[in-house]
Amino acid sequence: MTPETAILVAIIVPLVGALAIALAGRFSANLREAATAITSISLIWVVWGLLPTLMDGGRPSIEVSEIMPGLSIAFTVEPLGMLFAALASGLWLINSIYSVGYMRGNKEKNQTRFFACFALALSATMGIAFAGNLFTLFLFYELLTLSTYPLVSHKGDAATVRSARIYLGVLLSTSIGLFLPAIIWTYSLAGTGDFTAGGILAGKLDDPEIGLLLGLFVFGIGKAAVMPVHKWLPAAMVAPTPVSALLHAVAVVKAGVFAITKIIVYVFGIDFLFDAPSSQWLVYVAAFTIVTASLVALRQTNIKRLLAYSTIAQLSYVVMAAAILKPLAEVGASLHMVAHAFGKITLFFAAGAIYVASKKTEVHQLRGIGRRMPWTMAAFTIGALSMIGVPPTGGFVSKWYILAGAFEANNLVAIFTIIASTVLNAAYFLPILYMAWFEREPVGGKEHGEAPFLAVLALCITAILTLAFFLFNGPVIELESQVVKGLN
Amino acid sequence: MDLLAHLPALQVIVPMLSAPLIVLLQPRGLAWAGATASALVSFAIAITLTLAVLDGQTLEYAMGGWPAPFGITLAVDALTALMLLIVTGASAVALLAAKPSIDQQIELERQPLFYSAWLLALSGLVGIVVAADAFNIFVFMEISSLASYILIAGGPDRRALPAVFKYLMMGTIGATFYLIGVGLIYMMTGTLNMADMEARLGDVTDINPVLVAAGFITIGLALKAAVFPLHVWVPNAYTHAPHMVTVFLAACATKVALYVLIRFDYMIFQAALDGHQIQFALFAMPLAILGILVASAVAMFEGHLKRLLASSSIAQIGYILLGASFVSIAGLSASAAHLFNHALAKGGLFLAVACLAYQYRDLRLSQLGGASTRMPWTCAAFVVCGLSLIGVPGTAGFISKWLLINAALGSGAWGWALVAIILLSSLMAVVYVWRIVEALYFLPPKEGEVAVSEAPMQLLIITGLVAVLNIYFGLFPQVPLDLANSAAVLLVEGTK
Numbered sequence A: 001m002t003p004e005t006a007i008l009v010a011i012i013v014p015l016v017g018a019l020a021i022a023l024a025g026r027f028s029a030n031l032r033e034a035a036t037a038i039t040s041i042s043l044i045w046v047v048w049g050l051l052p053t054l055m056d057g058g059r060p061s062i063e064v065s066e067i068m069p070g071l072s073i074a075f076t077v078e079p080l081g082m083l084f085a086a087l088a089s090g091l092w093l094i095n096s097i098y099s100v101g102y103m104r105g106n107k108e109k110n111q112t113r114f115f116a117c118f119a120l121a122l123s124a125t126m127g128i129a130f131a132g133n134l135f136t137l138f139l140f141y142e143l144l145t146l147s148t149y150p151l152v153s154h155k156g157d158a159a160t161v162r163s164a165r166i167y168l169g170v171l172l173s174t175s176i177g178l179f180l181p182a183i184i185w186t187y188s189l190a191g192t193g194d195f196t197a198g199g200i201l202a203g204k205l206d207d208p209e210i211g212l213l214l215g216l217f218v219f220g221i222g223k224a225a226v227m228p229v230h231k232w233l234p235a236a237m238v239a240p241t242p243v244s245a246l247l248h249a250v251a252v253v254k255a256g257v258f259a260i261t262k263i264i265v266y267v268f269g270i271d272f273l274f275d276a277p278s279s280q281w282l283v284y285v286a287a288f289t290i291v292t293a294s295l296v297a298l299r300q301t302n303i304k305r306l307l308a309y310s311t312i313a314q315l316s317y318v319v320m321a322a323a324i325l326k327p328l329a330e331v332g333a334s335l336h337m338v339a340h341a342f343g344k345i346t347l348f349f350a351a352g353a354i355y356v357a358s359k360k361t362e363v364h365q366l367r368g369i370g371r372r373m374p375w376t377m378a379a380f381t382i383g384a385l386s387m388i389g390v391p392p393t394g395g396f397v398s399k400w401y402i403l404a405g406a407f408e409a410n411n412l413v414a415i416f417t418i419i420a421s422t423v424l425n426a427a428y429f430l431p432i433l434y435m436a437w438f439e440r441e442p443v444g445g446k447e448h449g450e451a452p453f454l455a456v457l458a459l460c461i462t463a464i465l466t467l468a469f470f471l472f473n474g475p476v477i478e479l480e481s482q483v484v485k486g487l488n
Numbered sequence B: 001m002d003l004l005a006h007l008p009a010l011q012v013i014v015p016m017l018s019a020p021l022i023v024l025l026q027p028r029g030l031a032w033a034g035a036t037a038s039a040l041v042s043f044a045i046a047i048t049l050t051l052a053v054l055d056g057q058t059l060e061y062a063m064g065g066w067p068a069p070f071g072i073t074l075a076v077d078a079l080t081a082l083m084l085l086i087v088t089g090a091s092a093v094a095l096l097a098a099k100p101s102i103d104q105q106i107e108l109e110r111q112p113l114f115y116s117a118w119l120l121a122l123s124g125l126v127g128i129v130v131a132a133d134a135f136n137i138f139v140f141m142e143i144s145s146l147a148s149y150i151l152i153a154g155g156p157d158r159r160a161l162p163a164v165f166k167y168l169m170m171g172t173i174g175a176t177f178y179l180i181g182v183g184l185i186y187m188m189t190g191t192l193n194m195a196d197m198e199a200r201l202g203d204v205t206d207i208n209p210v211l212v213a214a215g216f217i218t219i220g221l222a223l224k225a226a227v228f229p230l231h232v233w234v235p236n237a238y239t240h241a242p243h244m245v246t247v248f249l250a251a252c253a254t255k256v257a258l259y260v261l262i263r264f265d266y267m268i269f270q271a272a273l274d275g276h277q278i279q280f281a282l283f284a285m286p287l288a289i290l291g292i293l294v295a296s297a298v299a300m301f302e303g304h305l306k307r308l309l310a311s312s313s314i315a316q317i318g319y320i321l322l323g324a325s326f327v328s329i330a331g332l333s334a335s336a337a338h339l340f341n342h343a344l345a346k347g348g349l350f351l352a353v354a355c356l357a358y359q360y361r362d363l364r365l366s367q368l369g370g371a372s373t374r375m376p377w378t379c380a381a382f383v384v385c386g387l388s389l390i391g392v393p394g395t396a397g398f399i400s401k402w403l404l405i406n407a408a409l410g411s412g413a414w415g416w417a418l419v420a421i422i423l424l425s426s427l428m429a430v431v432y433v434w435r436i437v438e439a440l441y442f443l444p445p446k447e448g449e450v451a452v453s454e455a456p457m458q459l460l461i462i463t464g465l466v467a468v469l470n471i472y473f474g475l476f477p478q479v480p481l482d483l484a485n486s487a488a489v490l491l492v493e494g495t496k
Helices: A004-022 A029-048 A050-057 A077-104 A110-128 A136-153 A160-190 A207-220 A232-238 A239-267 A270-273 A281-298 A301-323 A329-357 A374-388 A394-408 A410-438 A453-471 A474-481 B002-022 B030-054 B079-107 B108-130 B134-153 B159-187 B192-199 B210-222 B234-239 B243-272 B277-300 B305-325 B329-359 B376-388 B396-409 B415-442 B457-475 B478-493
Strands: A059-070 A070-078 B059-062 B073-076
Touching: A004 A029, A004 A059, A004 A110, A029 A077, A029 A110, A050 A077, A050 A474, A059 B396, A070 A110, A070 A136, A077 A110, A077 A239, A077 A329, A077 A453, A077 A474, A110 B277, A136 A239, A160 A207, A160 A232, A160 B415, A207 A281, A232 A239, A232 A301, A239 A270, A239 A329, A239 B329, A281 A301, A281 A410, A281 B079, A281 B305, A301 A329, A301 A410, A301 A453, A329 A374, A329 A453, A329 A474, A329 B415, A329 B478, A374 A410, A374 A453, A394 A410, A394 A453, A394 B415, A410 B329, A410 B457, A453 B396, B002 B030, B002 B059, B002 B073, B002 B108, B002 B159, B002 B376, B030 B059, B030 B073, B030 B079, B030 B108, B030 B192, B030 B396, B073 B079, B073 B108, B079 B108, B079 B243, B079 B329, B079 B457, B108 B134, B108 B243, B134 B159, B134 B243, B159 B192, B159 B210, B159 B234, B192 B243, B210 B243, B210 B277, B234 B243, B234 B305, B243 B305, B243 B329, B277 B305, B277 B329, B277 B415, B305 B396, B305 B415, B329 B396, B329 B457, B329 B478, B376 B396, B376 B415, B376 B457, B396 B415, B396 B457
Parallel strands: none
Antiparallel strands: A059 A070, B059 B073
16 A cells, blocks of 8 residues: 555545445444444554654645645645654554443444544544645645544434534534635635645745734634633533544544644744744633633533533643744644643543442542542543642653753743643642542541453553653654654 | 427427427326326427527527517527526426325325426426516416426325415515516516617616616516525425425426526616626625525434425525625626436436435434335435535535536635635535434334335436436536636626
């Protein structure tokens, strides 16, 4: 298989998988789960098979259809997209293991639809990761929104449908109302929307408009949840926990910050943007989002909503890192995508495991739970420490790079924001850890042990990955440094 | 002369002559088979003509060998070919799927008459499209209108009668206005042939009657085309017509009137009248914008499925008119592309409605509970066509929206405001399409109701096919785009 075909195969495999899952679901649940496993393993094989080419500096690309002159569906693999695709496909396998444990443990309905839509969402994610131009990115971005809608509204009761409406409403209206005009504007300025090293807008746009266009992109990409377009993320927490874990900690939200990073690097060009004072607002908005979301997280009593607000803050880390516009910070942005993915998926897995085992959803119910669910809470602890950025977890590495970039740019706002948010993260995670490990369980609580084995296995794997990323992050740094090679 | 040269005439003659024959086919099912065969032949003729046009030919045909300006001529260029594809395609697809739905709605003994009226409507519509003189357009317009009154009133729904009466009134006023306009032009030029009119109008010294004629023709056709605010006949007519008739008429009937409107204004008046471009733009653009916004807003609050989609049709007519009002190649090709894409999307939606209606008697949104589990394929097709109506990328609807937005950007200082309006109305489309989706997928089924299952295979397969076409033409839109583009070039360059 040439790398070019591998790109298409990576998008088609989950599609075929979705069909297979839907068909297999008619016969037996085990067959269906086997279809999911085979699909996700094949996807990993295809996607990770592209890594050597990328490491050697290859940029495989393929055009599928030229819809109109200048407007085509085309794919190019570059380091940012490679990392995102590798991350999403790898975590999908672990998440599938977890999902089986969770969905069965919870006796959820419509499991076939759930697994089939999940595969569809992964196909859209691959399309986003490998998109070679803005139009293709937009196409799969919308597909991802639509394919995750049935997952968010999975439960189907009135409250869930209402939340799912917010989810769809915010994501679709921002993308059509802001993202699409930004894309059209870019095409009309540059005559192309291809992602090109160094950007395509240099010299074609002047100062106040640069900031405006950047704003259309940043707020149009609602999946990045930069305030004030973040409301959909807490709303999406009505979904089953595996959805929150993979989609609303990894695939969907990362698709947002990934798209913003990619646009900053390949459409604007970081040097071009650095010289435009009107683009500076993005750092402030991201900083505001980080601090505000952390403050809101402090006040949350529901575990999943707390994690959602923490995600909003962490996403803006990536946006802020990209907006610092320095090579080290860009590398930090991509590292943080990985580190946060490992840490946050662990936290969601743990929250879901707690729910399956004990039906507990609130923070205050976690007193003494560490003794009943030691594995789960150990993983939770590792995830939480990574969010705060304590070594030896992955979160430390990415914060280090972002801070280094901020110092390089002399960006005091960014530096102080990182420090402040570290304190805030500690303030909302450490009490939970203390409660779970050191406080005594109230008498008369429900007797329960660990969650189903598959769920615990999955969350242990991601916890180990969180730790491992602290030590073995070399290949990622090497790969992502290619993005900023040759820049100041 | 080879067969190709006769095709423009056959395009009209085949359905027209098969119409009386169908009446004779009394035995069960034969009338349907005959009508479908005739519609398929028309479709095949339209495809052949399109291929010839794509080859760069412009076909002209003189009826009975009498050359223009004495005889009746038919002409086929790119825009004609595109319209022929839409009209014959909609009719063929609707008839192919129609049998189960028609059997349910119309008594067996009346069916031959019904199918015969259908073919008359078809031949009238294609007649309007291929006719190259103004009076025959009127004749064909009357044929198609009278036949479609019968079609709409032909269903079991008695409310269709007042709806048709309204349609008849408005339609007659529109046709009369058109005829008055044509009469005025005849008075000034002494010809009915459109090419001749264009040539002779240049020599007319007293321009006032021509101005009046332009007013009458534009308004009359706007009435027929359901341009806002002359659209009041549409919602009831579409809602209470037999479901398959709605598929056919919603996909093409108003568009044909719009086609004539664009032809007249671009090919005849703009050449003859100084400043007509600006007058046309000033007339059409506000109406288009109002139509888009008001009709979308009405659709957002409409509770009946068919009426909601009918309101959306009025908004979509607004898009087509908006593109035409830019008076630019980009704008017109966006309009022409939207003619095609909207026919695909709306045709597919009404087909899905016909599937739903086969099982659900009451099509109010609140009554559609449980549809998604009982009719999963229908609902899936509905969602795909709905996305195309919204203009989500990857579907046909996106292509024309993209073209329209680009044309708006190129239309001058107000371009951004127009883009904002187009995007706003797309968001409104999200709202009204999603209201339907939520009704289909999340409303609980009514208690004590007999469980229903999927629509008949015949209906379902065609519906699915149209849904797939919506995606296909979103990814590979070359053919309609080529046609739309050459049509636009022809219309704009032809005036110079």
